[in-house]
Amino acid sequence: MLIEILGIVASLFVISAFLFKDIKIIRILDGIGALLYVIYGVLIQSYANILLNVVLVLVQVYHLTKLRKSEQVHSLNKE
Numbered sequence: 001m002l003i004e005i006l007g008i009v010a011s012l013f014v015i016s017a018f019l020f021k022d023i024k025i026i027r028i029l030d031g032i033g034a035l036l037y038v039i040y041g042v043l044i045q046s047y048a049n050i051l052l053n054v055v056l057v058l059v060q061v062y063h064l065t066k067l068r069k070s071e072q073v074h075s076l077n078k079e
Contacts, residue, residue, distance in 0.1 A: 003043045010036035024067060031060035 013033030017026045034056035041049035 003040065006036060006043070007040045010034075010040055024064070027060045027064050027067070031057055031064070034060065 010033045013029050013036060017029035017033065020026050020029070034053040037053040038050055038057065041047070041053060
């Protein structure tokens with residue numbers, strides 16, 4: 001039962017990402033959802049689920065890092 005709740009919580013994070021317009025918030029929520037799905041996949045031993053969501057976590061981390069660097073450059077140009 002607790003494993004199913006984890007899957008539901010992961011789904012809620014991914015679904016909630018669709019409710020925002022700020023790309024940073026979208027990527028954070030989607031990344032959290034994907035990370036929870038990795039844990040869920042491990043618990044149910046679903047290797048396809050694990051692989052997909054590990055890739056999604058890496059994609060979100062990459063884009064968040066890129067966005068953060070872009071924000072830092074933008075703030076330095078304002079000074």
